Amino acid sequence: MFLGLDVGTSGVKAVLEDEAGVLVASASRPLALSHPQPLWSEQNPDHWVEVTIGAVDDLARTHPRETAAVRGIGLSGQMHGATLLGRDGQPLRPAILWNDGRSQAECTELEQRCPELHAIAGNLAMPGFTAPKLVWVAKHEPDIFARVTKVLLPKAYVRYRLSGEMVEDMSDAAGTLWLDVGARRWSEKLLAATGLGLDHMPRLVEGNEPSAVLSRELAQRWGMDANVVIAGGAGDNAASAIGLGAITPGDAFLSLGTSGVLFRVTDRFAPAPEAAVHAFCHALGGLWHQMGVMLSAAASLSWLARILATPEAALLAPLGASVNRPSPVQFLPYLDGERTPHNDAHAAGALVGLRSAASRDDLVQAVLEGVAFASRDMLAALGRRAQPIREFDLVGGGSRSVLWAQIMADVLGVSVHRVEEGEVGAAIGASRLGRLAATGAAPADVCRKPQRLQSFEPRAALRAAYDDAYGRWRKLYPALKE
Secondary structure, three states, X not given: OEEEEEEOOOEEEEXXXXXOXXXXXXXXXXXOOEOOOOOOOEEOHHHHHHHHHHHHHHHHHHOHHHHHOOOEEEEEEOOXXXXXXXXXXXXXXXXXXXXXXXXXXXXXXXHHHOOOHHXXXXXXXXXXXXXXXXXXXXXXXXXXXXXXXXXXXXXXXXXXXXXXXXXXXXXXXXXXXXXXXXXXXXXXXXXXXXOOOHHHOOEEEOOOOEEEEOOHXXXXXXXXXXXXXXXXXXXXXXXXXXXXXXXXXXXXXXXXXXXXXXXXXXXXXXXXXXXXXEEEEOOOOOOEEEEEEEOOOHHHXXXXXXXXXXXXXXXXXXXXXXXXXXXXXXXXXXXXXXXXXXXXXXXXXXXXXXXXXXXXXXXXXXXXXXXXXXXXXXXXXXXXXXXXXXXXXXEOHHHHXXXXXXXXXXXXXXXXXXXXXXXXXXXXXXXXXXXXXXXXXXXXXXXXOOOEEEEEOOOHHHHHHHHHHHHHHHOHXXXXXX
């Protein structure tokens, strides 16, 4: 039996998979976000640990025999979060998260300090990444910066509390701007640009390699044997790729979680920073990936549901399984700024084209289409230096909606597939990395593609209408920015 733990932004998911890769049980617990100032987004690192342990407690209570049989554990997690530890191994302040936009000015400063940053890290300096956050802390909280002994990402802090070991995997480390992504090692030059050194970084492993052993105390708590292996694990999107069997160059998927990610596997380091495309290590040695990222995907629908005080399912139901025209209202999903292709932490969301005849259904459809148009931006960005993507699997909470899947196919002009277990893909990927670390099995034998439940093809009758709507939508960001 193998345990996968996904330390997300809004909650922690825990899954149990058996030797055949069958999902046996799952549990989840929520996490709270803090926004103490505009553009700020923080969490209490110890809450990640508390919620993670609680989710495994839930599995141990409902499936005690299966939990006790766990041989390997894998971790996935939200990327980029700066968890600053002092000499005693305790957090010095709340973690600064991936969707925190306070360090825009520090990004410019960092690129000036290290002109080779793009070539080494393969990415633009963006406020979501970890390194600019440390430049901000050094400038605005110098007393805290002076006490920093280690900087860990969210899942690495959870691993530390589960095992006592400070270790990070390549895929998550690639999102710090401190990794030489092509060489898969920490870059002393990039670290020095933020006033840090190699001693501030955890040890590196590949995602399918053993990284630590579960503590004796927790093994006893859950009835497990000693020497339960914890794998290196992966950043949430690389872990989702493992869960989807996306381990062959060219494999692609679109995740509609809190954020949105278009992910493509590559066999080499293929940076494209001019398009704000991310180039990261995959969770398996010898593989990399490209990502386009939007900061508010399913979060945009959640925002509308909150504003209208109506559950998301109730908002979607009146629209049915498909629409026959674009909404007369258009929506920019930049509620927390944007990455691909604009790299603008100050970008703001907007509803445009409102008239007295506009209905609630028009607004709901506009939000779904706005996220789809932003996905089309990412698709174009990833296609600048490689073959175009012709099809992808749809995962994340947004994949529950057949309406959204059909809108995605119509707007992007590609085949879209809903798959089994699409909502717990990162946790499933983590469990499979745990299996690889514990057994030494070949990735191709473990990382199999899930069954496709439903496929959606672009409808020719809507192509011209959506092309026109997308063209008008593309003009909104530069007009509103000016």
